[in-house]
Amino acid sequence: MKDQAESLRLKLTSSEKNSRTKAIAVVSGKGGVGKSNLSLNFSLSLAKSGSSVLLLDMDIGMGNIDILMGRTSDKTIVDYLSGASSLKDVVLEGLGGIHYIAGGSGLSRLVKMEESHVQVLFEEMDTLLGGYDYLIFDMGAGINEESLKFLLSVDEIFVVTTPEPTSIMDAYATIKYLHLVNPEIPFYLIVNKVQTSNDGKDTLQRLSNVLKRFLDREAISLGSIPDDRTIQQAVSRQIPFLNFNPKSAASKALEEITTRYKQAQFTEQSSMPKIPFVTKLKKFFFER
Secondary structure: OHHHHHHHHHHHHHHHHHHHOEEEEEEEOOOOOOHHHHHHHHHHHHHHOOOOEEEEEEOOOOOOHHHHOOOOOOOOHHHHHOOOOOHHHHOEEOHHHOEEEOOOOOHHHHHHOOHHHHHHHHHHHHHHHOOOOEEEEEEOOOOOHHHHHHHOOOOEEEEEEOOOHHHHHHHHHHHHHHHHHOOOOOEEEEEEEEOOHHHHHHHHHHHHHHHHHHHOOOOEEEEEEEOOHHHHHHHHOOOOHHHHOOOOHHHHHHHHHHHHHHHHHHHOOOOOOOOOHHHHHHHHHHOO
16 A cells, blocks of 8 residues: 555656646748757757756757757667667756757657557656656657657647748648647747848748738747857857857847747746646557
C-alpha cells in the first residue's frame, strides 16, 4: 500500500509540473525563412529571462540546431526512439543554460512501434519534460502524418514567414491546414528577414487580414526581425546571434518578441486546467 501511495504521489507531482510546462511548435510554410535560427535564439532569450527551456530539433533529416551552436551531437532523438539510449541521455546541454535534443530521422519509428513500447517511452517523457518551463519544437518544413501528431499536441504554434509573397501564402496555407484540423490552437506570427520595420508591420497586417477574412481567425503578431548582417556573421561562426552581438538590431528585435510573448501569456492566462503536452501526444498515438 505504501508503494502504491508513493507511486500515486509521484504521478500527481509529475502531472502538476507538466501542466505548467508550455509546449510551442515553430513552423514555416517553406524552408529558408530562418526558422531554426529563430527557434534557437528565442529559446536562449527565454532562458535569459529566467525560464528553463528544452529545445527539440524535429527537422527530420535536416536538423541543424547543434550546428548553429557550434556543437556536435553523438546522440540524437533517433537513439531514444530506437531504444539505444534513454531520453535523459539524449538531452544535451547547450549554450546559455538551455538543453536540447539533436534532430534525426526518427519520428516514423515511433508511429510503427508496438503500443507497449510506446507506453514506456511516454512514461519517460512525462517524467523528464515536466521539469522544464518551455518545450520548443523546431519543426521541419511541411506537415506529414508524424509531425501532425506533435503539432496537435502543443499549446501554441509560432508561424515564421518573410515579406516575400510566396512565403506569406505558404504560411497562410500551413495555418489554414492546422486550423481545419484544430480550430482552437493559438497562432503567433513572426516575420523574419525584413528590410525595414514597415516591411514587418505590413507583412503581419497582410497575413492577419487574410486569416480574419478567410478563416475568421485572430492571430497574435509578435513582431519582426531585420535582415541584419550580424545574423549571417553569427551563423558563419556557429554562434547564436543573441550571443554573438547582444546589442545588434536582430538581438534587440528578438528580445522584444520574447517580452511581447510573455506579456501575451500573462494577459491570456486561463483559469481552465491545461492538458499536458505528453498526455495529448499519447492520445494521438494510441488512437492510430
